[in-house]
Amino acid sequence: MENIITLAHGSGGSATLALIDNVFKKYFKNDILSAGDDSAKLDIGNSRNIVFTTDSFVVTPIFFKGGNIGKLAVCGTVNDLATSGATPLYLSCGFIIEEGFSFEELEKIVESMAVTAEECGVKIVTGDTKVVQKGAVDKIFINTSGIGILPEGVDISGRNAKTGDKIIVSGTIGDHGSCILLERENMGFQAEIKSDCAPLAGMVQDMLRVTRQLHVLRDPTRGGVATTLNEIAAQSNVTVQIYEEKLPVKREVQGVCELLGMDPLYMANEGKLLIFVPGDKAGDVLEVLKKNDYGKDAAIIGEVINESEAKVVLKALSGGTRIIKLLAGDQLPRIC
């Protein structure tokens, strides 16, 4: 292990996983943390169905097309709860603000947190504010932690992928990453790419009304669809096959990625779900997704082809296949 933290350790890819294994899991050993999902399932008193998650947001720029750091902070944590199948209920928020930050911008951020929380039916119930001197933080960072409740009989986890599962993505991929890249680099492109930043708890509830047999749900944020599929393949010890021709990618996103040598499969999403569901339920799930505002472009992109080797295989447009690895290094720091 290197002796310093690098940006790659925050990428969500292989270096992040190594950091988690070699430092955090080494000291914070317990069954709940070891489960490795985006939210922890807890027993509290008589309740065995409470989920808990946390996320810090350091995105730059703090305002971008389709959202801002505040909206992102609510969506990110709501979505981590939702991917367990839970109904999100309560959020905390911790602000770390740089001295000299404007009240006007703070109010805009807080207002969009309130609007997004309202949309998801979650309450922001506790908070903390720290202010640090100029230069000790870049503008504003926000942590949100969230609590939700799991409906009876729902067991969704990265460990549950099974041979025969179809893999659905709930819409176009790479929108958030491409948006941030363009905003940041100020490259003079005319491309109008908006972040997909959105709260997905309602969409999860829609799917659960159609079937309780959702095996895996995950939001492909840092590291993109490629990294998230690798995490699931590893947790479930399965081979995942996806088809390049099936991947929904906006023309503008494809264009930006080609120009800059990026791959939409590794670009962050902030309003998309990956769904693993038994083949005979995939049609019903797809139908309900397409009726949701955030799921119009949903598509079946692949399947689980066996349960013996943890890997992700892409059938390319060209007809060949290639192994898709976890993100290595860091494609774009401070994406969320």
Add this chain to the structure above:
Amino acid sequence: MENIITLAHGSGGSATLALIDNVFKKYFKNDILSAGDDSAKLDIGNSRNIVFTTDSFVVTPIFFKGGNIGKLAVCGTVNDLATSGATPLYLSCGFIIEEGFSFEELEKIVESMAVTAEECGVKIVTGDTKVVQKGAVDKIFINTSGIGILPEGVDISGRNAKTGDKIIVSGTIGDHGSCILLERENMGFQAEIKSDCAPLAGMVQDMLRVTRQLHVLRDPTRGGVATTLNEIAAQSNVTVQIYEEKLPVKREVQGVCELLGMDPLYMANEGKLLIFVPGDKAGDVLEVLKKNDYGKDAAIIGEVINESEAKVVLKALSGGTRIIKLLAGDQLPRIC
């Protein structure tokens, strides 16, 4: 209201309260947040006794006598849960790390979080790591959020102070603030002042075994005992009287404060409780505190003298009285 955020807005004093009222409470309106205690009381499913809190830690230096930012991050959130009377159960942790930070220091921090969590019987069950480029954060910031469970029949809140309550402080005041001040200013003092940073949940459980009639518990962190007493006086609309001669202050802390023109009453504590308890229970509570490792210097420092005017009055050694206000401005930024 000014148009920029200043260090005073993070002081825990009057500017922080104004920020909370004018921005956060304006948008995040709900009964739970409005209660104004350090942790939120939640209904989840069949459970009406779950508490939830969050805190971000930005202390500098990150290692200090008696602790480090990791130990502080566990103690701070455990203590915010404990001051509701809850048994802390689960913590999340969110790390924001500067590129180039050393693994060795990170491991020391994580290890002391694990040791402190073990001491309190809490599990760290979910986490998040962000890495930002050099200069975008000062070394490392940590958010911890926590969940605890309230025993039946316990109702502890800043709103519950009553005429006749005795006010107990669980030990010497100003230790953490003085320690950080000395570490930071490198003033060449020989004073060996250690932070009091400690998890207090066990001490709260000890008190609850003696009486369920604890009215108010609060840990006087940012803004110190003076600010916390003012918050309680305002929440309960009572007059609080304290006696200068009764305040336990270490000789070294008193010395440093005198030299630097600081007041121990406004210096942060990270391992102390303020306890409001009916007069006839105060002796029993004091006794049990003194048996606890973290409560040996506990003392009765005052009482609630009436329920009509929200203020804090100090009877000075000189015999005179003066009004003690909330901290205004910022005595010492990044104390926690």
